Amino acid sequence: MPELPEVETTRRGLAPHICGSKVVSVVVRNRAMREPVPRNLASVLTGRRIDALERRAKYLLFRAGDGTLIVHLGMSGRLWLVDAATAPGTHDHFDLALANGSIVRLRDPRRFGLVLWQRGDPLKHKLLRDIGPEPLSPALNAQHLYAETRARSGAIKSALMDSHLVAGVGNIYANEALFRARINPKLPARRIGLARYGVLVEKIREVLGEAIEAGGSSLRDYVNSDGEAGFFQNRFLVYGREGDACLTCKTPIRGFVLGQRATFYCPRCQR
DNA sequence: CTTTTGACCTGACAGC
């Protein structure tokens, strides 16, 4: 579920409930995530104040004094607020209880997510240090994409999903941004010029921005919320629409697998 | 260096 808009929506939803409050307890029910949850997490985190909740790519950064709790939601993770009376379910692997009574709970059936502790600058963590520019910041621009793809013969869609080239563009939004930019997902990245990269950057920002807004309005309550009803799914223009009419030209949308990921495009609009 | 492949893990769903 979590692509960048869901992670950002989670960040915005949680931040006002947790920032400024101190951690009173940490519960780890299952350490077997993508990497093991650190054994000393409770001892290192308890008593610290959460100063800020930030995001880098799809990583959530809970700043706490001279260290940071780093959380990634993987494919199936979800973080939300519960009260103390809410019994944990089978896949509720981690709780962060705060002095103000809020409990942040992580549920992740597939356990591709991460819960890590990093002293010092979290951006220096090995999983974060080589990530490309944030798509919603000016650091991502046409010049960057153009320059960094001159030697790439691979498909533009695979390049877009490479976190070292640009942060946080997942499978759904790579499909959606390429449709909006009218670029064929199979087109070799090196064959795209500066002007087209300009359009692509604009469309990446546009679709991520719209999805974040939609998330903010559909996920209005992070307290005891069941969450993601609807989100942005009903607004996808190509993702999951194989065989359906292109919303621009009525040509049937094609689906195929590219780089092991489901890919959708309009063969007429996207060249 | 780039590109591809396999791995991690569970749940939902289609088809028999």
Added chain:
DNA sequence: TGCTGTCAGGTCAAAA
């Protein structure tokens, strides 16, 4: 109602 096979929004290390 089961069972089996396929697929899923992420990301990395290893292999090619």
